[in-house]
Amino acid sequence: MSTLLEVNDLKTYFYTTSGIVPSVDGVSFSLESGQTTALVGESGCGKSVTSFSIMQLVNAPGKIVGGEILFKGKDLTELSDREMRKIRGNEISMIFQEPLTSLNPILKIGDQLDEILLLHQTLSKKEAKNKSVEMLKKVGIPRAEHVYDMHPHELSGGMRQRVMIAMALSCNPSLLIADEPTTALDVTIQAQILRLMKNLKKEFETSILLITHDLGVVAELADKVIVMYAGQVVEEADVMSLYAxxxxxYTQGLIQSTPKIDSEVDTLNSIQGNVPTPSNKPSGCYFHPRCPFAMDICKSQMPELKTNEQNGNKVRCWLHESHQEG
Ligand SMILES: Nc1ncnc2c1ncn2[C@@H]1O[C@H](COP(=O)(O)OP(=O)(O)O)[C@@H](O)[C@H]1O
Ligand SMILES: [Mg+2]
Incomplete structure (x- = not known):
């Protein structure tokens, strides 16, 4: 297994009129080739800012202020806009929660697909069209030739998300970042899109960074899971260990509050309170005010992200400090 992407101590801050917002505050993780890694955490934990940082799409007042993002050994934070444009959509592509905002409403589906292919590959117009129609078929769109000539608003949400996936995979990227790809869809369509992503990952051998607040989605697709809380990584584990x-x-709370197919959410077990805003984080461990096991040390000192030498899994928690060392 080789490392495709390595994020080291990434810091992305927003410089707003009311102060500095440290949305991503020293995040490190790596993605292995051909694997699906899930980035999970409640809304506001910094998942999207992390993915925009990887894509070098953080806009003012936001700025990457520290760390490195090594993609195939190259630090993306050091590349020029021109160099990054060659990578974006070609070697790394991204799909979002709401495809309507990333599809151009006035252009036909086919023109948008062709455009990406023509930007990154040397193809004739006709070859681009053939490839676009083929991609639409691959993502399970019926009557692909017909859809090629349609506009985004003529399609359902699920079909639009399939189009986004076709666009994202058209240049056969090594990395696909999927930010809440099924959150806006109803449950049946959600399951179809997840199955599609699973199959495409095998066919295209694409590594996926799957961003979601939904641990049910993670169990379906991921090999490795990274849990974020308040701009930090608090746990990293292979998917089996994480659930077992x-x-x-925090991870325990997330798992307990995931709805099961055959039962209601156990509200007694869901995590109390809210994610702190990045500009107003508590002292010590950021999770301590919501933690049922908080000790004195948790209120004053931030634990480090410690690696378990036996299995390589990581956790940032005082409860696990002593037996990690011993
Ligand atoms: N443009 C911005 N200006 C100020 N704060 C922002 C901006 N974008 C995101 N944030 C803040 O960064 C934090 C992380 O946001 P985000 O990465 O979108 O969370 P997630 O994707 O995990 O729900 C949030 O508290 C959010 O309010
Ligand atoms: Mg988000």
Whole structure:
């Protein structure tokens, strides 16, 4: 297994009129080739800012202020706009929660697909069209030739998300970043899109960074899981260990509050309170005010992200400090 992307101590801050917002505050993780890695956490934890940082699409007042993002060994934070445009859509592509905002409403589906292919590959117009129609078929769009000539608003949400996936995979990227790709869809369509992503990952051998607040989605697709809380990584584990033996109380809370197919959400077990805003984080461990196991040290000192030498999994929690060392 080789490392495709390595994020080291990434810091992305927003410089707003009311102060500095440290949305991503020292995040490190790596993605292996051909694997699906899930980035999970409640809304506001910094997942999207992390993905925009990787794509070098953080806009003012936001700025990457520290760390490195090594993609195939090259630090993306050091590339010029021109160099990054060659990578974006070609080697790394991204799909979002709401495809309507990333599809151009006035252009036909086919023209948008052709445009990406023509930007990154040397193809004739006709070859681009053939490839676009082929991609639409691959993502399970019926009557692909007909859809090629349609506008985004003529399609359902699920079909639009399939179009986005076709666009994202058209240049066969090594990395696909999918930011809440199924959140806006109803449950049946959600399941179809997840199945599609699973199959395409095999066919295209694409690594996926799957961003979601939904741990049900993670179980379906991911090999490795990274849990974020308040702009930091609090746990990292292979998917089996994470569900069998979640270490961080935050991860335990997330799992307990995931709705099961055959039962209601156990509201007694869901996490109390809210994610702190990045400009107003508590002292010590950022999770301590919501943690059922908080000790004195948790209120004053931030634990480090410690690696378990046996299995390589990581956790940032005082409860696990002593036996990690021993
Ligand atoms: N343009 C911005 N200006 C100020 N704060 C922002 C901006 N974009 C995001 N943030 C803040 O950064 C934090 C992380 O946001 P985000 O990455 O979108 O969370 P997630 O994707 O995990 O729901 C949030 O608290 C959000 O309010
Ligand atoms: Mg988000």
């Amino acid at each position: 033996e979640p270490k961080h109380p």
